[in-house]
Amino acid sequence: MDYFGPQVFGYLIALLHSLGMIAAIHAVLTVRTAQGSIAWALSLLFIPYLTLIPYLVFGRSTFDGYIKARRQANEEMRKAIAEMNWRPWVEEALTARASSAYASLRAMPKLGRMPCLANNEVRLLINGQATFEAIFQAISHARQAVLIQFFIIHDDRLGQRLHALLLKKAAEGVAVYLLYDRIGSHSLPHSYVQPLRDAGVEVKAFATRSGWLNRFQVNFRNHRKIVVVDGILGFVGGHNVGDEYMGEKPPLAPWRDTHVQVRGPVVACMQESFAEDWFWAARSLPPLILPDVYPDDGVLCQLLASGPADAYETCSLFFVEAIHAATERVWITSPYFIPDEAVFAALRLAVLRGVDVRILLPSRPDHRIVYAASSLYAFEAVRAGVRVFRYEPGFLHQKVVLIDSEISAVGSANMDNRSFRLNFEVMLLTVDSAFALEVEHMLNDDFALAHEIAKEEGRETRRLQQVGMRIARLISPIL
Numbered sequence: 001m002d003y004f005g006p007q008v009f010g011y012l013i014a015l016l017h018s019l020g021m022i023a024a025i026h027a028v029l030t031v032r033t034a035q036g037s038i039a040w041a042l043s044l045l046f047i048p049y050l051t052l053i054p055y056l057v058f059g060r061s062t063f064d065g066y067i068k069a070r071r072q073a074n075e076e077m078r079k080a081i082a083e084m085n086w087r088p089w090v091e092e093a094l095t096a097r098a099s100s101a102y103a104s105l106r107a108m109p110k111l112g113r114m115p116c117l118a119n120n121e122v123r124l125l126i127n128g129q130a131t132f133e134a135i136f137q138a139i140s141h142a143r144q145a146v147l148i149q150f151f152i153i154h155d156d157r158l159g160q161r162l163h164a165l166l167l168k169k170a171a172e173g174v175a176v177y178l179l180y181d182r183i184g185s186h187s188l189p190h191s192y193v194q195p196l197r198d199a200g201v202e203v204k205a206f207a208t209r210s211g212w213l214n215r216f217q218v219n220f221r222n223h224r225k226i227v228v229v230d231g232i233l234g235f236v237g238g239h240n241v242g243d244e245y246m247g248e249k250p251p252l253a254p255w256r257d258t259h260v261q262v263r264g265p266v267v268a269c270m271q272e273s274f275a276e277d278w279f280w281a282a283r284s285l286p287p288l289i290l291p292d293v294y295p296d297d298g299v300l301c302q303l304l305a306s307g308p309a310d311a312y313e314t315c316s317l318f319f320v321e322a323i324h325a326a327t328e329r330v331w332i333t334s335p336y337f338i339p340d341e342a343v344f345a346a347l348r349l350a351v352l353r354g355v356d357v358r359i360l361l362p363s364r365p366d367h368r369i370v371y372a373a374s375s376l377y378a379f380e381a382v383r384a385g386v387r388v389f390r391y392e393p394g395f396l397h398q399k400v401v402l403i404d405s406e407i408s409a410v411g412s413a414n415m416d417n418r419s420f421r422l423n424f425e426v427m428l429l430t431v432d433s434a435f436a437l438e439v440e441h442m443l444n445d446d447f448a449l450a451h452e453i454a455k456e457e458g459r460e461t462r463r464l465q466q467v468g469m470r471i472a473r474l475i476s477p478i479l
Contacts, residue, residue: 013049020048023055066220070280070309077279081272084288094118096300101406102431104325108302111317112429113310114272116302119295120264122430124410124438128246131239131259132158138229138261139165145175145287147228147274151184151221151412152240155192157248159241163192167199176201177286179278181222184240204281220308223412223423225259226274231289234267236260236303236428237410238398245397252364252395256446260410260428264295269303273426276305299432306413307424315413316420318427320346322403329356331402331443335395337361337374337381337388338416344377351385359415360446362397363390370416382453389450396446399427400439406431408439 027040043051096102096116109116125131139146146169153159170176178196180188182205196203206222227235237259239245247254262270271288278286306314319339323330323346330350337359339347350357361378365371378388401409411427413419430436 016048016052017045019052020044023048023052027055067309070307073280073283074276074309077276077285080279080285081275081288084285096302096431099300099406099431101404102300104327105321105407105429106325107317107321108304108429111312111314111321112302112304113314114269114303114305116300116429116431117265117269118300119298120262120266120301120430121295121298122301122428122432122435123261124435124442125235125237125259125261126442127257128158128239128255131235131237131257132161132246134259134261135227135235136161136165138227138233138235139169142169142174142229144230144289145177145228146230147177147179147226147271147278147286149179149222149224149226149274149277150240151181151223151225152242153180153185153188153192154240154242155187155189156243158243158246159188159192162241163196166196166201170196170199170201175287177274177278178203179206179222179274179281181205182207183221184223202282202286204278206277206281221418221423222277223419224273224277224305224426225412226270226426228267228270228274230291231267231271232263232291234262234270236262236270236412236426238412247394252366254394256391256394256396256398258398258400258410258442260430262301262428264298264301266301266303266428267291269305270426273303273305277424299430299435301431302429304409304411304427304429305424306426308422313421315425315427316340316343318409318413319343319401319415319420322401322407322409323347323350323357325407326350326355326357326403327353328404329358329402331356331358331360331400331440332415333360333396333398333400333443333446334415335362335366335397335399336370336414336416337377338370339377340417340420343415343420344381347381347386348384356387357385358387358389358447360389360391360396360443360450362395363392363451364395366395378453379457382455382457388453389447390453391446391450393449400443401427402436402439402443404436405440406433406436408436410439 024041024044028037040055044055095118102116125134166176178201193203225237225239238257239259243249245255245257275285275288304318320342347357382388399411399413409427409429413425413427419425
């Protein structure tokens with residue numbers, strides 16, 4: 001038999017198209033958005049030889065009962081926590097109910113799952129030097145437990161500094177728990193992890209499900225960045241552990257990112273978010289600590305932890321609710337700008353209400369297809385009256401939202417489909433005029449280093465570039 005003859009080749013093509021048809025039906029039944037379903041189904045039907053493997057990697061938004069299993073694990077975790085009598089709050093802070101700014105976010109109490117709590121101290125950490133200086137200093141003073149969660153950990157200079165510090169704290173008897181995402185940290189070698197385990201550090205890689213096929217699944221990634229020290233100090237934001245986040249790796253250097261340090265009751269929410277992810281990875285709870293005293297005064301904070309197993313599309317709805325709440329301004333920074341229809345409509349409506357709507361994006365791409373899709377959405381936003389800026393000095397990776405003069409949010413969520421529906425994300429919402437003013441000053445400094453996209457730029461783009469951007473936009477629901 002001629003294994004390379006036309007008959008065998010024909011059978012192979014027929015098999016691929018049959019598999020493509022089955023996968024297309026699966027996409028229609030499981031992908032969470034209509035745009036994503038159409039994009040996958042059409043590509044699988046007409047070019048299965050190019051899209052079957054990408055669908056295995058990027059598709060299958062709901063697969064193998066993952067969401068059901070994750071929700072069941074979350075319930076088991078909450079029961080275990082309830083037995084510890086852990087829950088440190090009863091209801092929303094009375095000051096949250098009295099806050100007109102927080103009241104404007106009418107859906108937030110139910111959307112967030114965790115309450116808005118008073119008496120928190122927050123500190124803005126601008127860029128990698130300030131962020132990791134604060135994190136490492138806090139860890140060095142730890143006495144009881146350190147909970148660390150990052151999407152990416154690299155075995156480079158910064159990664160080695162973290163490695164040495166964790167070994168030191170474990171030797172001092174501090175309980176150290178390290179959680180990283182298996183895909184995001186795919187290059188992290190065994191030689192980095194094993195010495196930590198040998199020293200008594202609890203280390204887990206976050207994965208969706210076990211199984212050979214799921215090794216290639218890049219959906220349902222844990223994009224959260226959380227550090228909690230002794231239940232007292234918490235950190236959340238956009239930085240991962242790598243030299244690039246310190247601005248030490250061209251061509252994207254200098255790296256622009258933002259983190260927040262917080263002390264107060266909301267740190268308990270950060271511990272609970274970490275515990276939820278740790279329980280999924282280890283089927284056990286990390287140490288959860290309530291401090292003896294909280295700050296006597298402070299600001300309102302709410303932790304918004306979102307993920308694909310939520311009853312709602314929490315992350316997307318957060319952006320929609322925040323934009324709808326604005327009466328004066330909406331300033332958003334994100335490395336990627338691929339809004340869904342609801343978020344884009346909310347931006348347009350805000351412009352029509354006379355709100356100052358600004359989007360700050362990077363001028364350099366780290367992922368060219370995503371950058372092309374973002375560019376087309378940016379041009380459309382400019383035509384709709386949104387002021388869109390591109391940050392010039394280096395790569396902009398921060399995820400920050402500023403609403404009017406009191407509401408701000410800093411965390412890990414990008415303005416794209418992956419953050420909206422496929423990743424586990426975390427944002428810290430703060431309701432305080434003084435902190436919002438700090439965020440305003442920070443963003444004004446960023447805008448001063450950016451150029452504003454003019455309406456003419458979209459029209460002046462070369463035809464071939466426009467075609468490329470539109471193709472990128474076509475597949476944007478699956479990026």
